[in-house]
Amino acid sequence: MKLQQLRYVCEIVNAGFNLSRAARVLHASQPGVSRYVHLLEEELGLPLFVRTKNRLVSLTPAGEAIAEAAKRALREVESVQHIASDFRGGDVGNLIIATAPGHARYSLPPVVERYVKRYPGVRLRIRQGNSAQVVEWVMNKEADCFIATGPTEVNRDLTLLPCHDIHAVILAPSAHPLGKKRRITLHDVCAFPIITYNAEFTFYSHIMRAFHSAGLQPDILLSASDAELMKTYVRAGLGIAIVAHTAQGKGKDRGMRTIDAAHLFGTSVVHIGVRRGVHLGKHLVHFVEMFAPRLELGAQQRTKSAGA
Amino acid sequence: MKLQQLRYVCEIVNAGFNLSRAARVLHASQPGVSRYVHLLEEELGLPLFVRTKNRLVSLTPAGEAIAEAAKRALREVESVQHIASDFRGGDVGNLIIATAPGHARYSLPPVVERYVKRYPGVRLRIRQGNSAQVVEWVMNKEADCFIATGPTEVNRDLTLLPCHDIHAVILAPSAHPLGKKRRITLHDVCAFPIITYNAEFTFYSHIMRAFHSAGLQPDILLSASDAELMKTYVRAGLGIAIVAHTAQGKGKDRGMRTIDAAHLFGTSVVHIGVRRGVHLGKHLVHFVEMFAPRLELGAQQRTKSAGA
DNA sequence: CGTGATTACGTTTATCGTAATTATA
DNA sequence: TATAATTACGATAAACGTAATCACG
Numbered sequence: 001m002k003l004q005q006l007r008y009v010c011e012i013v014n015a016g017f018n019l020s021r022a023a024r025v026l027h028a029s030q031p032g033v034s035r036y037v038h039l040l041e042e043e044l045g046l047p048l049f050v051r052t053k054n055r056l057v058s059l060t061p062a063g064e065a066i067a068e069a070a071k072r073a074l075r076e077v078e079s080v081q082h083i084a085s086d087f088r089g090g091d092v093g094n095l096i097i098a099t100a101p102g103h104a105r106y107s108l109p110p111v112v113e114r115y116v117k118r119y120p121g122v123r124l125r126i127r128q129g130n131s132a133q134v135v136e137w138v139m140n141k142e143a144d145c146f147i148a149t150g151p152t153e154v155n156r157d158l159t160l161l162p163c164h165d166i167h168a169v170i171l172a173p174s175a176h177p178l179g180k181k182r183r184i185t186l187h188d189v190c191a192f193p194i195i196t197y198n199a200e201f202t203f204y205s206h207i208m209r210a211f212h213s214a215g216l217q218p219d220i221l222l223s224a225s226d227a228e229l230m231k232t233y234v235r236a237g238l239g240i241a242i243v244a245h246t247a248q249g250k251g252k253d254r255g256m257r258t259i260d261a262a263h264l265f266g267t268s269v270v271h272i273g274v275r276r277g278v279h280l281g282k283h284l285v286h287f288v289e290m291f292a293p294r295l296e297l298g299a300q301q302r303t304k305s306a307g308a
Numbered sequence: 309m310k311l312q313q314l315r316y317v318c319e320i321v322n323a324g325f326n327l328s329r330a331a332r333v334l335h336a337s338q339p340g341v342s343r344y345v346h347l348l349e350e351e352l353g354l355p356l357f358v359r360t361k362n363r364l365v366s367l368t369p370a371g372e373a374i375a376e377a378a379k380r381a382l383r384e385v386e387s388v389q390h391i392a393s394d395f396r397g398g399d400v401g402n403l404i405i406a407t408a409p410g411h412a413r414y415s416l417p418p419v420v421e422r423y424v425k426r427y428p429g430v431r432l433r434i435r436q437g438n439s440a441q442v443v444e445w446v447m448n449k450e451a452d453c454f455i456a457t458g459p460t461e462v463n464r465d466l467t468l469l470p471c472h473d474i475h476a477v478i479l480a481p482s483a484h485p486l487g488k489k490r491r492i493t494l495h496d497v498c499a500f501p502i503i504t505y506n507a508e509f510t511f512y513s514h515i516m517r518a519f520h521s522a523g524l525q526p527d528i529l530l531s532a533s534d535a536e537l538m539k540t541y542v543r544a545g546l547g548i549a550i551v552a553h554t555a556q557g558k559g560k561d562r563g564m565r566t567i568d569a570a571h572l573f574g575t576s577v578v579h580i581g582v583r584r585g586v587h588l589g590k591h592l593v594h595f596v597e598m599f600a601p602r603l604e605l606g607a608q609q610r611t612k613s614a615g616a
Numbered sequence: 617c618g619t620g621a622t623t624a625c626g627t628t629t630a631t632c633g634t635a636a637t638t639a640t641a
Numbered sequence: 642t643a644t645a646a647t648t649a650c651g652a653t654a655a656a657c658g659t660a661a662t663c664a665c666g
Contacts, residue, residue: 076381
């Protein structure tokens with residue numbers, strides 16, 4: 001059995017059982033592909049494709065199972081090449097990180113700063129998008145990993161690495177009545193117009209779930225993807241903002257006060273998501289080691305390839 | 309890149325980096341293997357093996373990662389062949405089931421009877437052993453699956469399919485004082501000499517854990533792997549037996565009574581264990597469908613190969 | 617020197633394209 | 642008749658073994 005034969009089979013399948021089209025994609029001649037497939041079928045002792053007279057129509061049951069296994073085999077072979085090119089290159093290359101604007105703005109900058117200093121040859125790119133987008137990008141190989149606040153609805157082609165916890169805080173104008181209470185409740189919060197993240201962010205659903213399960217209907221005055229924008233509206237006295245604790249400036253948020261709200265909304269976990277079962281590139285591993293040292297991803301890599 | 313090259317790499321590794329030995333195993337000439345490996349290294353652009361002058365010594369870091377991926381790729385290719393031979397054969401073949409004597413004797417017979425009637429061409433073999441042995445047999449491909457009472461200490465090369473629950477019953481002589489109580493306690497049970505399974509069976513640990521966590525030290529008079537043997541001793545009045553509920557005869561256990569003990573020892577789950585990530589043979593799927601129809605393994609197979 | 621890796625060389629075989637053929641819509 | 646699969650044939654290349662060479666213990 002040859003790798004090419006497996007490639008041919010897979011390509012025929014996703015060319016919609018059109019040998020000619022598959023041959024074009026594979027830079028091979030139509031007869032070559034035809035013969036090679038026949039050879040494989042002969043070797044395996046059964047037909048992989050259903051043929052009506054002179055046309056490929058579909059996979060046989062055996063063909064389906066075999067095409068699946070073939071795809072997995074090819075992925076591993078591809079992975080051999082990726083591993084090689086990963087080791088081959090020195091500390092140069094590309095690293096694309098997909099994440100929500102919140103992480104990009106608050107958690108990432110210090111890490112990125114250290115990273116580009118340590119690995120100046122790596123071209124680091126950060127793509128911003130909502131939860132669904134960043135997942136999509138990683139699956140399509142348009143990004144090497146995503147950083148997202150879970151639990152993300154995620155399929156079995158991705159692996160999530162829990163990095164650290166995140167909790168909500170409330171930003172209110174300095175003289176706001178909420179600031180006087182010792183321990184606020186969801187009910188207290190609900191009394192005021194609320195500014196928070198857009199609905200496509202996981203944090204939004206997280207917050208809303210807390211309100212709804214308490215039987216409350218908050219008055220969402222305004223939603224945005226940018227915490228700095230929210231702060232502007234808070235300063236203007238339009239309402240109070242519920243944001244991730246990472247979004248609070250270190251004493252730089254003048255004109256407002258921060259009220260802890262961890263007990264109201266619980267904690268979420270920030271995850272790094274990568275494609276499952278493939279070799280994690282050296283640059284990605286280095287980055288993750290900086291972003292979440294407790295994962296000890298580098299140490300794992302040394303003993304076993306492609307983390308859990 | 310050729311599959312053979314990957315085979316060569318893997319074989320060199322488990323021949324202890326001895327090219328000559330690897331070549332012999334692979335039915336190839338030493339020079340052929342040498343050149344082919346060099347070709348691969350050239351293609352990948354980096355050395356896979358550490359060479360001291362004229363001798364292979366070990367894998368480079370890249371080599372280790374690549375050897376792992378290569379092994380996975382080869383396993384998938386092998387799996388293609390297995391799938392083919394699985395579909396090729398009609399309803400003939402072999403099926404080896406490893407299990408503890410208890411399952412072999414009580415749960416399996418009716419299933420086996422139906423199975424051999426439906427698939428008379430399949431040579432069914434049942435190997436009996438303790439928990440560790442049956443796991444070992446499946447991993448070494450000396451058996452297609454095992455049936456065991458969990459939770460088995462199991463590694464990530466195996467998949468466990470939960471089949472059904474099992475609970476303990478107490479077998480006591482007809483006139484035994486325990487039979488008069490309405491709801492017995494662990495303490496009650498401890499007052500009498502106990503007959504149960506050998507220590508190497510999971511059920512034994514399960515029972516003992518219940519006693520120990522209640523701070524009790526039961527008097528184990530006798531342990532055996534065969535429930536029928538235990539019954540003999542119970543009839544002789546030597547003690548009471550704690551056995552799986554599946555071991556009780558349907559009214560045929562003369563001279564003794566059955567006392568329910570589910571509330572004392574809880575329930576365990578009977579699992580079928582198979583090698584992870586490989587195609588499940590048609591015969592095995594058929595058997596599992598009969599043994600545990602609620603798994604709907606056949607339906608899963610039709611859509612996706614090798615169940616979770 | 618013996619064992620084991622590499623290089624050189626030649627034969628055999630397989631791979632794959634062009635051209636011709638057949639079959640279907 | 643156009644499109645798509647199969648068969649026939651031939652040139653090129655690769656796969657792989659034998660023999661020779663080299664390198665170390």
